[in-house]
Amino acid sequence: MARVFPKLTATRLQATTYLLGIALFSISFLVFLNSSISFVVTDVIGQKKHVGDAVGTLGFADELLALVACPLWGLLSDRIGVRTVAVIGYCIVGVSLVCLVQSTSVYPELLVGRLGFSLGGAACSTMVTAVLPAMVAKRPEEDGKTDREEQSTANGHAGRLRDEERPSRSGSIGHATSASVSSELTITQNRFTSTSRTRQGDSESDESPKSASADSASGTSQLAGLVGFFTGAGALLALAVFLPLPAHFQDDGQSRPQSVQTSFYIVGGISVCVAVFIFFGLRNLPGEEGKSISALWRTPYDESTNTDLEGHVHTTLTPAPSYVSLVTESVKLGFTDQSIGLGYLGGFVARASSVGISLFIPLFVNAYFVRNGLCTSNPDNLNDIKENCKRAYTLASALTGIAETAALLCAPLFGWLGGKVVRGRSEWPLMGAAAIGVGGYIAFGFLRNPDAFHGESGQWAFIAVIFIGISQIGSIVCSLGLLGRGINGSSSERTISEQGKSEPSSAIRPGETGPTEGDEIAPLLPASSGVKQDGDEDHKKHNRSHLKGSIAGVYSFAGGAGILLLTKLGGALFDSWTPGAPFFMLAIFNAILFVAVAVIGGGSAVRAKRKSDAELEAA
Structure with a gap:
């Protein structure tokens, strides 16, 4: 449900x-x-x-x-x-x-x-x-509990597999040196996973890492909507x-x-x-353990624990990354991780759009009234609108309020959409918001009469600002959701096959001598057992909770850059070219975002499809 x-x-x-x-x-x-x-x-x-x-x-x-x-x-x-x-x-x-x-x-x-x-x-x-x-x-105690349960489950299944196969092996004297391909000697991580799922039933598939990752990503999108x-x-x-x-x-x-x-x-x-x-x-917030003001004047260390084959827990302290390395890594992720990169770009567009609504819609309306002799106020001074042109101020407030109301109503909708499509391509709602923004900003920039209460074409102003408000909140919600998923390591680009990787090279081929009992169990142990595996490295690569503040800072920096670019260049073009110039700039910003999502998200979807087909053929 x-x-x-x-x-x-x-x-x-x-x-x-x-x-x-x-x-x-x-x-x-x-x-x-x-x-x-x-x-x-x-x-x-x-x-x-x-x-x-x-x-x-x-x-x-x-x-x-x-x-x-x-x-x-x-x-x-x-x-x-x-x-x-x-x-x-x-x-x-x-x-x-x-x-x-x-x-x-x-x-x-x-x-x-x-x-x-x-x-x-x-x-x-x-x-x-x-x-x-x-x-x-996830809280640390939850991670530790999960690791222990997975290790116990894996060892238990491995033991049952050996017990079930041992009688037939002792009774088949003629085949002692020529193992069957399906025997226990060729148990790999992939075959073990397949076998254990068959034994435990389809109901357990909901608890798989892939399902858990999708649930986390869906929750992030819905929360971003709120x-x-x-x-x-x-x-x-x-x-x-x-x-x-x-x-x-x-x-x-x-x-x-x-x-x-x-x-x-x-x-x-x-x-x-x-x-x-x-x-x-916000006391005892997950992922905030050990952070305090005292960290400013002491050398910070990152603490990690692992469990060896005998069950002993070892704690390792390593120096935490410097401030420079944190911001460098956060910026680099914008070019190497599609969720975070699109999140940065979405933040740039979203913050610039907020200025378009709060600053340039009133200026556009006031300029129209001044240009047509309906007001005598200065179009560069928003204060004159209130004092000298009540009608323009009322219209500007109404258009701005309509845009913000549309944004308010659609925020949960974009969060819901992001959660629904997370198992497919979670970037598509952002592309939809960008497309709506292109249409809304172009339409408003070309308006000859923004007076929605008077005039034949005034109704188009209402439609344009509704599109603008929907686009703005869509960019905000979707970019926040993408950043949250990228930080928590639940990017839609990452699939379950990346966690298991390929079968270990110790798999036995027909005619080869089988491994020892210890070799059978080794590939089934999780990373916490002390055995370094590809899945452990992949987890470290995708888990960026230690960078959430730095990534948030870069996200806000991108938004501030969008505001400065729009206010200075858009303001100059407003005076020297046309009052619709800031809105045409915002349309260009949204078009760039649309193309980026289409290229990056579409390319990832094609690669994922090819990879899935290749894995099916190999199986």
Whole structure:
């Protein structure tokens, strides 16, 4: 029976903290600040001229710092833990919001406060990606129990096979030196697996490594869908609850500066409360054992255990990778692992799309009203839209709200789709989101009349922004799901045949002398027995839980690069070429993502099909 809720290894409290703490508020405080920073400039500081330039400079400095801070926070989380980084991040956000409304000048006071907020916000947004794999990661005690059970089961089956064959071998004197191909002397890992499955029944196939990997990947995709939903809900929380606070306080008799300051104090206090909630709610997170603040001033070591043939457990300490090697390996994985590489590219497109919705849709609408003489506001200054052109502001808010609502509703859908197709090609939903984005952005960029409430072609604006919202959330959810699967080693490219590899070279051919009893058992022992096998190396190769913070940092870096490229180049083309230029750029980004998924995912599907056919022919 299909599960409605993803299968998690984290506790309910940890999952609740992740969704209602980290995911819900990761973007909520940023939306609040971006929408209210102009009131800090005009009402608290008292600057009435060049407001747009000041707000733009602060936003650009914010993105530049976040571009560097995201990978650094990710690296740091691999040492001190994702919970610690998230707590620090939300505390910094809370303190920065309080300090911002204490400023008396834009430079340097307000700039320093905005940079502080950027530093904390980078930690919060990066941890959304870094915590996701930990929600479905196996706990160490579960891994140890599984290894012991598998070793006991393997040895038990090997013993039964020998006991069943021994009487016939002793009774067949004439064939003592010429073993049959199907005898116990040619038991290999593949034949043992096939035999044990036949004896135990088809019901045991659900517990195979391949099935477990698919379950983990499906759970990651579904959880990513919930993360996208709560992230969108956080943006709506900021718009519906945080932003109206100054107006409520003004109605209670406070002045405009006092109302803005009080609102920032309250939102800053909420951020600190979220940090406390995360501190208690994310304790004992899977995969975070041994990480603490003390790791900053001591030499870190990675601990590994193995069991020898006599059952003795040995512990080995090896120096942990350096920060440089962690980020280097994370970047390299973008070129060597298709799940992580497509996840990075999806993050680049998703973050750029968020700017297209929140920044360029209002600018596009305002430019249309100014161009047609319906408004006298400056199309480069979003604050003028509210004051001088209520109709344009209403339309821009409606279009943006429709896009975000479509994204909110479709987030669980993309998570469900990613979980459903994980046994096939898990990249296809991302390609679908990219295709929808190409159509939506091209359609909006060519709009002659974005006024959806008036005009003959206005209804196309509604359709275009719905497509844009669906594409944005699809890129977010699918890229997060791909990263989670890549980190947990459950990439759809990896199949069960890669774990077992080929038959050992000690298999006996007709006419050869059989091996000893110890040789029969050796290929059946798991990696924990101390015998180095291909499966052990393959597990180390694909398990990247120690890199989840670094990978999350690179993912956020890619998203920040997309934002900077779109805002600077798209903004310049908006002024010099056409207001639709930023949307044409986003269409190009989505087209590149579409081609990448088609080439990489399609090529992998073809290779997997050929490999499967070759294995069937060899069998």
